[in-house]
Amino acid sequence: xxxxxxxxxxxxxxxxxxxxxxxxxxxxxxxxxxxxxxxxxxxxxxxxxxxxxxxxxxxxxxxxxxxxxxxxxxxxxxxxxxxxxxxxxxxxxxxxxxxxxxxxxxxxxxxxxxxxxxxxxxxxxxxxxxxxxxxxxxxxxxxxxxxxxxxxxxxxxxxxxxxxxxxxxxxxxxxxxxxxxxxxxxxxxxxxxxxxxxxxxxxxxxxxxxxxxxxxxxxxxxxxxxxxxxxxxxxxxxxxxxxxxxxxxxxxxxxxxxxxxxxxxxxxxxxxxxxxxxxxxxxxxxxxxxxxxxxxxxxxxxxxxxxxxxxxxxxxxxxxxxxxxxxxxxxxxxxxxxxxxxxxxxxxxxxxxxxxxxxxxxxxxxxxxxxxxxxxxxxxxxxxxxxxxxxxxxxxxxxxxxxxxxxxxxxxxxxxxxxxxxxxxxxxxxxxxxxxxxxxxxxxxxxxxxxxxxxxxxxxxxxxxxxxxxxxxxxxxxxxxxxxxxxxxxxxxxx
Numbered sequence: 001x002x003x004x005x006x007x008x009x010x011x012x013x014x015x016x017x018x019x020x021x022x023x024x025x026x027x028x029x030x031x032x033x034x035x036x037x038x039x040x041x042x043x044x045x046x047x048x049x050x051x052x053x054x055x056x057x058x059x060x061x062x063x064x065x066x067x068x069x070x071x072x073x074x075x076x077x078x079x080x081x082x083x084x085x086x087x088x089x090x091x092x093x094x095x096x097x098x099x100x101x102x103x104x105x106x107x108x109x110x111x112x113x114x115x116x117x118x119x120x121x122x123x124x125x126x127x128x129x130x131x132x133x134x135x136x137x138x139x140x141x142x143x144x145x146x147x148x149x150x151x152x153x154x155x156x157x158x159x160x161x162x163x164x165x166x167x168x169x170x171x172x173x174x175x176x177x178x179x180x181x182x183x184x185x186x187x188x189x190x191x192x193x194x195x196x197x198x199x200x201x202x203x204x205x206x207x208x209x210x211x212x213x214x215x216x217x218x219x220x221x222x223x224x225x226x227x228x229x230x231x232x233x234x235x236x237x238x239x240x241x242x243x244x245x246x247x248x249x250x251x252x253x254x255x256x257x258x259x260x261x262x263x264x265x266x267x268x269x270x271x272x273x274x275x276x277x278x279x280x281x282x283x284x285x286x287x288x289x290x291x292x293x294x295x296x297x298x299x300x301x302x303x304x305x306x307x308x309x310x311x312x313x314x315x316x317x318x319x320x321x322x323x324x325x326x327x328x329x330x331x332x333x334x335x336x337x338x339x340x341x342x343x344x345x346x347x348x349x350x351x352x353x354x355x356x357x358x359x360x361x362x363x364x365x366x367x368x369x370x371x372x373x374x375x376x377x378x379x380x381x382x383x384x385x386x387x388x389x390x391x392x393x394x395x396x397x398x399x400x401x402x403x404x405x406x407x408x409x410x411x412x413x414x415x416x417x418x419x420x421x422x423x424x425x426x427x428x429x430x431x432x433x434x435x436x437x438x439x440x441x442x443x444x445x446x447x448x449x450x451x452x453x454x455x456x457x458x459x460x461x462x463x464x465x466x467x468x469x470x471x472x473x474x475x476x477x478x479x480x481x482x483x484x485x486x487x488x489x490x491x492x493x494x495x
Contacts, residue, residue, distance in 0.1 A: 002064065003028040003161055003192040004049065009058030011044055013397070016389050017216045018044040022058070024211055024221050028160075031183060031193040033203040033224070036213035036236050037429040038401030039387035042196050043085075045213070046163050049194070050082040051075030062161065081159030083150040085166040085400055085427060086340065091139035096120035098138055099153045123152040127182055143288055144175035151182070162186065163194045166400070168202060169426050172287045172455055173489065180206050198401075198429050200232055212236055237431045246441040249465045251277045251480065256311075257330065257449045258299075258418055263308035265298035268473040271308070272298075276418065276451060281444050283464035284453045285488040291473035292453045293337050296420050299451075300334040301325055302342070313417075326357070332418040333357075333411045337426070337453070343407035344395050351377040351391035353406050358413040380409035383439070385432060401428045408436065419443065422453045437463060457485040 005025040011018045019041045026032045034042050047053040049060060054070035061067070062078040089098045096117045105112045105119070120134040127148040138146060147167060154162055164183070168176040176199075183193050184206055197203055203210060207224040212235040219235050227235075254277035262271045268291040276282050284292045297303040299310065301320035310317045313330040325332040336342040344353055354377050377391050384405040388398055395406055404427055411419065421440070425433045440463055444450055454460050460467050461483050469477040469491040477491040 001028045002026070003030075003062070004194075005059075005061040005064075006049075007059045007061075009045075009048060009055045009060065011041075011048060011053060011055050014389065019048070019055070020216045022213075022218050024218060026192060026194070026209070028192050029187060029190045030208040031187050031195055031206050032209045032211060033195040033197065033207040034211045034213065035197070035200070035203060035232060036219075037387075037431055038399045038405075038427075039215075040213040040236070040429075041216040042213055043165060043399060044216075046082060046165055046194065046196065049075070049161075050080055050163055052082075076157055076159070079158065079160035080163065081154030081157055081161070082163040083147070083154060083165065083167060085169060087143075087146050087150060089138045089146055089149060092137070094135050094137055095124070095132065095141075095149055096134035098149065099123065099134075099156050103157065119156060120152070123156045124149075126155055127152045128178060143170045144172070144179075147171065147175075147179065148182075160190075161192045161194065163196075165196045166198070166427055167195075168197065168199060170288070170455075173457060174493075175288065176202065198427065198433070200229055200430065203232070204229065214238060233430050236429065246281070246437070246463050247445070249277075249280055249444075251280045251465050254278050254280060257313050258332070259311040260299060261309045261311075263295070263298055263310070264306045265294050265303055266306050268294050269298060270473060272473075272475055273308075274468055274475060276449050277465075278449055279444055279447045280465040281440060281450045281452055281463050283460040283467035283483075284451065284470060285457060285460055285467055286470035286492045288455070290470040290492065292470050293422055294473070295470070296334060296422050296451065296453060297336075300332065300420060302334065302336070326360075326414065326416075330418070331414065331416045332420070333414055333416040334420040335408050335411050335422060335424055337422040339400075339404050339407045343410070344403060346394075346396045348395060349392045350381065350386065350388050350395050350398070350406055353395050354380055354391070354409045354413060357410050376413045380413050383412075383435075384409050385435060401432060404428055405432060412439070416448065418449045418451070420451045420453070423455065424452070425454070425456070425459065457488050460488065461485055 002025050007023050009022040010020050036042050048055050051070045051072045051074050059066055099120050100116045105115045117134040124130060124132055129148050167179060180202060187193055204224055210224050210227060211221045212219040214236060256275040257278045258276040261273050264270050272295055286292050298305045301322050305320060310320055312328060355373050358376055381391055386405045387402050395403060408424055425436055440450060452464060464483060466480040467483050468475050469488055471492055
C-alpha cells in the first residue's frame with residue numbers, strides 16, 4: 001500500500017525555487033531516507049508534507065487521500081507527525097504536558113491529567129524511556145532523552161507517517177544507535193518513516209529506499225542496497241567529493257600557545273588542565289553531557305570560570321571574556337555549538353552576520369572601510385559555499401546547514417590564532433563537510449591552532465594530531481598515536 005504520494009510539487013520563496021516538480025511515492029512500513037546538500041530542499045519538502053508550508057503547485061496524497069488544506073493540524077489528522085531538527089519542547093513544562101500540548105485529554109470541562117500521564121507513560125516505554133517519569137521536567141532531561149520525548153509525542157498523536165529531520169545531529173554515537181534501532185522497530189510495526197540525515201552511514205544502514213534531491217529538484221529514488229556510498233554523494237553534489245588527507249604532526253616538540261591549568265566552570269568542570277600546541281588540531285571526544293562545550297565556553301569566557309588560569313602564548317590572562325579573547329594580541333575565538341542562540345543575529349542579513357565580528361575588532365577611529373568589509377563577506381561566503389539568494393538575504397531564511405556556515409565564516413573572517421570549533425559540521429552536508437575539513441587542515445598547516453569538539457569520532461580520528469577524552473566533566477585520557485573510534489568510545493564511557 002502506498003503511504004505517501006507526491007506529484008509535481010513545487011514551492012518558491014521570494015521567487016527562488018525551493019522545490020520544483022517533485023514526484024515520488026513511499027510504501028507503507030518502509031524507511032525512506034531523503035538526502036541532499038544544504039539548501040537542496042529537504043526540510044521544505046518535509047514541511048509541505050507536515051502541513052507547515054502549502055505547495056504552490058502539485059498534489060500530496062496520504063494513504064490515497066489528497067490533502068486539500070495545508071496546516072499542521074490538518075496533516076496530523078491525516079496521520080503525519082514530524083520531529084524537527086531544532087527541538088520544540090518547552091523546558092519549564094513536564095514531559096506529559098509537552099506531549100499533550102495543544103490536544104489535551106478532557107473529561108467534562110477539566111483536563112484529565114491522570115489519563116494523560118498514564119498514556120504518556122505507555123508512549124515513553126515504547127521509545128525506551130520507561131525509566132523517565134511523565135512528571136519529569138524537560139529541562140532535567142538529556143538531549144537524547146528530549147529527542148525520544150519528541151518521538152513519543154508523535155506516537156501519542158497516532159501518526160502513521162513519522163518525519164525525522166536530522167534526529168541524530170545532537171546525539172552521541174551510542175544514543176544514535178539506540179534511536180536507529182527504535183525507528184527500525186517502528187517500521188516493523190507498520191509505521192512509515194521519512195528520514196533526513198547527512199550521516200550517510202546511518203542512511204544506508206536503516207533505509208529501504210533513498211531519495212536524492214539537488215537544488216530543489218528530484219534526482220533519483222533507489223533501493224538502498226542498489227547505491228554505494230560514493231554514488232549517493234555524487235548524486236547529491238553532482239560530482240565526486242575527495243576525502244581530505246590531513247598530515248598529522250608530532251606535537252611533542254611544538255611550543256604551547258594555550259595552557260589551561262585547573263580551570264573550573266560551574267557546575268560541571270573542575271580542575272581541567274591541558275595544553276594546545278601551535279599549529280596542531282587538538283580534538284575533544286566524549287559522550288553528550290561530558291562537559292566538552294562547557295569547558296570551551298569557559299576557555300573563551302562565554303561562561304565565567306570560577307577558578308584556575310589561562311596562559312595565552314606565554315601571557316597569563318588576568319581576565320577572561322569573549323571581548324578580551326577576541327581582541328588579544330594572540331586572538332582566540334569560539335564557533336559555538338548552538339548557532340541559533342549564540343552564533344547568529346536573526347533579523348540581520350547573511351553579510352551583516354559574517355562581517356559583524358570583523359567590524360567590531362578591525363575598524364579604525366570609528367570609520368569602517370566598506371570596500372574591505374564587502375571583500376571579507378564575498379571571500380568567506382564563497383569559500384564556505386553558503387547557499388543564499390544574495391548576501392543581503394535574512395540569515396533566518398537559510399537552511400540549518402547554511403546558517404552553520406555563516407557562523408563559521410563570521411569567526412574565520414577575524415583570522416584568529418586559536419580557533420575553537422564546537423560541532424562545526426553538525427547538520428552540514430557531505431560536500432560542505434569535506435570543505436570544512438579541508439579548511440581545518442589548511443589553517444593548521446598555516447600555523448593556526450585548532451580545538452575541535454565533535455561527536456563524530458571518525459572526524460576526530462581523521463583530523464586530529466591529539467585527542468583528549470572527557471567524561472563527567474573531567475579529562476580522562478589523551479591519545480596521540482593510535483587515535484581510533486573504538487579507543488575513544490571506550491575511554492568516554494565512565495566505569
